[in-house]
Amino acid sequence: MRYLVRLANSQGYTPRDVEVLQARIRELLGSADKIGNLRISTSAIEFDLFAEQTDINRSKSLLEAKISKVVTLNPVPQREGIEKRYEKESICSIRRDSGKRTKS
16 A cells, blocks of 8 residues: 655755665665655655555654654555546547547
8 A cells, every 4th residue: 555654854854865865764664665756845754655554553663763753644545537537548649640639
């Protein structure tokens, strides 16, 4: 399952620290949990966490003990409707000869 995690940025990390912090979090959580899209602002560290629902409390405890306070940890809902819409829109193509959008 995918979760959106926001940690307090109380240590003053900057966007330059993304790679170092990403490696540190990956090492901390182990290979079972995966992270992606890590972003750093002046007030928060935000990333996507891919973990089993049964492991989420362990991940939260580790993050709070070694990185920073977890401000929010929310599941990201499945976006089936959006994926279907994208699939439908990708069927549309531009005719090379006329430049008009048409359905294939």
